[in-house]
Amino acid sequence: MxxxxxxxxxxxxxxxxxxxxxxxxxxxxxxxxxxxxxxxxxxxxxxxxxxxxxxxxxxxxxxxxxxxxxxxxxxxxxxxxxxxxxxxxxxxxxxxxxxxxxxxxxxxxxxxxxxxxxxxxxxxxxxxxxxxxxxxxxxxxxxxxxxxxxxxxxxxxxxxxxxxxxxxxxxxxxxxxxxxxxxxxxxxxxxxxxxxxxxxxxxxxxxxxxxxxxxxxxxxxxxxxxxxxxxxxxxxxxxxxxxxxxxxxxxxxxxxxxxxxxxxxxxxxxxxxxxxxxxxxxxxxxxxxxYVQKLRHLPQDITEDILADLFRKDPAGIAPAKLLNTAGSRVRLGRALRLLEEEDLIRQDPGSVRLTEKGRKAALKIRRSHRIWESYLAHAGMDEEQIHPKAHELEHMKDPEILRRLDDLLGHPMTDPHGSEIPQDPCLHQAGTLFSASLLRPGQKAILREIPPSLAHQLRPGEGLFLTSRDEMGEIWNFRLDNAAPLALDHGMADALVVEMDADTRRDCENNF
Missing domain, CATH: 1.10.3470.10 (ABC transporter involved in vitamin B12 uptake, BtuC)
Incomplete structure (x- = not known):
């Protein structure tokens, strides 16, 4: 060796x-x-x-x-x-x-x-x-x-x-x-x-x-x-x-x-x-x-636009090819659909794409955001032709606090400037959720939970409160109590009443959804 x-x-x-x-x-x-x-x-x-x-x-x-x-x-x-x-x-x-x-x-x-x-x-x-x-x-x-x-x-x-x-x-x-x-x-x-x-x-x-x-x-x-x-x-x-x-x-x-x-x-x-x-x-x-992450990154705007497109065209399901213009390319569409399916927002069947219940709620929030922004832009005096495209950009800002403030500033409108209904916040339909009575829509009933001192002499917690209508200007809320007594409140007083959605009304909202 x-x-x-x-x-x-x-x-x-x-x-x-x-x-x-x-x-x-x-x-x-x-x-x-x-x-x-x-x-x-x-x-x-x-x-x-x-x-x-x-x-x-x-x-x-x-x-x-x-x-x-x-x-x-x-x-x-x-x-x-x-x-x-x-x-x-x-x-x-x-x-x-x-x-x-x-x-x-x-x-x-x-x-x-x-x-x-x-x-x-x-x-x-x-x-x-x-x-x-x-x-x-x-x-x-x-x-x-x-x-x-x-x-x-x-x-x-x-x-x-x-x-x-x-x-x-x-x-x-x-x-x-x-x-x-x-x-x-x-x-x-x-x-x-x-x-x-x-x-x-x-x-x-x-x-x-x-x-x-x-x-x-x-x-x-x-x-x-x-x-x-x-x-x-x-x-x-x-x-x-x-x-x-x-x-x-x-x-x-x-x-x-x-x-x-x-x-x-x-x-x-x-x-x-x-x-x-x-x-x-x-x-x-x-x-x-x-760079690879940037190529793979799918902007949230695209997935949300697809959800809104599905909700608008046919909630029961449409052919994926009809979403191509929204996605911009077949590659982006494929990635967006996979991502939405992973998040349980859509279901893909052979030749068809449809929203899940979770996806419908997400799309409803996008529509609500879009129409609130349209109402705000019209209120701010923007030219009518620019309202829709600008609202389309802003609708992806779905911060609940921002939308709540805009909704309150506008007096809780029920329709947008084009006369289309502004969807009610689906969060209000959940059991145990407390909110202002001003957010109720005509035909809905709620249970009183918190009453301001100025109304304590005629209202009591646990009493039912039914919204019959709002005046033409949307500035007065006309309620009916369980004893059939009428109650007309302005915006500020309606905001001060804290209620919870009645079980039957909540069930009707979910069924209509």
């Missing part, structure tokens, strides 16, 4: 430098993915960009300090410490400028990070005999040149940041979603924000060495944004972001090796590819998904 050695591994896995790059990339990608979720929720993306650009000044200062004071070449911990100082200084300057002036945070970030970045470039140029930093390496990164010290640094930073986020996850979560609420329940929001800024600074510092200043923000943001398209829960978002980041790092490195291109660019290219792919096919927020 062949012994397992590096030479037996395929392709790039046989190269020690590639293995180092793979380990460091996965470590940095994992911590960037998790931390990036909090960055997105706190809307700190530009802050990460500022920190990454400010690093060069800190690195240069650390390098210069080690060289001039201690006489030795700078190493990773010294440059990390200098980068952290520069990052914290940059964040402090941004906060200072935005708090003492009318300059907003986004403008302050643009001013400060470019200023500190320029300071770093000048320092590197001015002390070039002491500072040996490859600006191109700093800007573009070189993940395939990762050293053992870089791996150790990445491991320590990743472990520290992930541990901090895990221990104080609830604090970070509350402060990210609702800082005001978090402060109200005693969470030190300022301290949590400072801890997150520290985490971002550490992550950016170790990420710059892998993908460079320009791409480190993408490594921090892109996996988190990809996960954000798939879930609304922070814990799942962090897990998915870590998976996207790690897979992007691994696949990006193999792509870089295969194409012989810069590792940082290949990693970011693959992360961007992941984002675009998820953006297209995400179950809820994907572009293609929303």
């Amino acid at each position: 062949m012994p397992f050695t590096a030479d037996t591994l395929p392709g790039p896995l046989a190269q020690p430098f590639f293995i180092k790059a793979l380990i460091a990339s996965i470590l940095v990608a994992l911590v960037c993915g998790v931390t990036g979720c909090l960055v997105i929720l706190r809307k700190m993306s530009f802050l990460g960009d500022a920190i990454s650009h400010a690093m060069i000044a800190g690195v240069a200062a650390g390098y210069l300090t080690m060289k001039l004071i201690f006489g030795i070449e700078a190493h990773a911990p010294a440059m990390l410490f200098g980068a952290l100082i520069a990052a914290i200084l940059t964040v402090g300057l941004i906060h200072f400028v935005s708090s003492v002036s009318r300059i907003k945070d986004d403008t302050a970030i643009g001013i400060m990070y470019t200023g500190v970045f320029a300071l770093g470039v000048v320092m590197v140029s001015l002390f070039r005999e002491h500072i040996h930093i490859d600006l191109m390496h700093f800007i573009m990164g070189d993940v395939l040149a990762i050293s053992d010290g870089d791996i150790l640094l990445s491991a320590l930073v990743s472990a520290g940041v992930l541990t901090l986020i895990l221990l104080f996850f609830r604090h970070f979560q509350a402060a990210a979603f609702d800082p005001v609420m978090a402060a109200a329940i005693g969470i030190p929001v300022g301290l949590v924000h400072g801890a997150l800024t520290l985490c971002v600074s550490l992550v950016v510092v170790v990420g710059v060495g892998m993908v460079g200043v320009i791409l480190v923000v993408g490594l921090l943001i892109t996996p988190a944004a990809t996960a954000y398209l798939l879930t609304d829960r922070l814990d799942r978002m962090m897990l998915l972001s870590a998976l996207f980041a790690a897979s992007g790092a691994v696949c990006g490195l193999f792509l870089a090796y295969a194409l012989d291109v810069a590792g940082g660019g290949a990693i970011m290219l693959f992360l961007t590819f992941q984002f675009v792919l998820v953006l297209m096919v995400a179950p809820q927020h994907g572009i293609l998904t929303r």
Whole structure:
């Protein structure tokens, strides 16, 4: 049996430098993915960009300090410490400028990070005999040149940041979603924000060495944004972001090796590819998904128009082809009929479509809404030719409260401007439903339930109340009591009487329906 050695591994896995790059990339990608979720929720993306650009000044200062004071070449911990100082200084300057002036945070970030970045470039140029930093390496990164010290640094930073986020996850979560609420329940929001800024600074510092200043923000943001398209829960978002980041790092490195291109660019290219792919096919927020849902979406207006058309043409049933003009197309008609049948509003027989009892009630509500709107538009003075088409648009606004107010405003009309009957609200026919006596129609009887003080001397609860007629103007309700005594009430008094439909009247209404 062949012994397992590096030479037996395929392709790039046989190269020690590639293995180092793979380990460091996965470590940095994992911590960037998790931390990036909090960055997105706190809307700190530009802050990460500022920190990454400010690093060069800190690195240069650390390098210069080690060289001039201690006489030795700078190493990773010294440059990390200098980068952290520069990052914290940059964040402090941004906060200072935005708090003492009318300059907003986004403008302050643009001013400060470019200023500190320029300071770093000048320092590197001015002390070039002491500072040996490859600006191109700093800007573009070189993940395939990762050293053992870089791996150790990445491991320590990743472990520290992930541990901090895990221990104080609830604090970070509350402060990210609702800082005001978090402060109200005693969470030190300022301290949590400072801890997150520290985490971002550490992550950016170790990420710059892998993908460079320009791409480190993408490594921090892109996996988190990809996960954000798939879930609304922070814990799942962090897990998915870590998976996207790690897979992007691994696949990006193999792509870089295969194409012989810069590792940082290949990693970011693959992360961007992941984002675009998820953006297209995400179950809820994907572009293609929303497009398909839009194609499948059937406007409520169409289904309601079909119900109204069925009710108007032949409640006992008509051929589906007669509804084609209402639906607009055969595809829409088929989908609408399936949807209405699922909701038990219609029944489909071979060559025929008919309304169910539930569908008839729904269609009756649509007709009632249409004719109330017609009455209101006529009352408002709209041109007679425009009343019907406008009411056809408004009839789908069947909010019970809106219709109740319109009906009351119009004095509870029984016919529309064309003389057609306005259907009575079928809800009044249900046992136990209490309503104003003004909603009764001539020939209907109700039982008194609540009586205003002004009528208490001549009426009593439980007494029958029969509406004989309304005057020609519809402003007087003529009732007859059980003892045959007449009772004439105006609109306001009829509204004040609360009644329940008599059982016999309710039965007649249901039968006539």
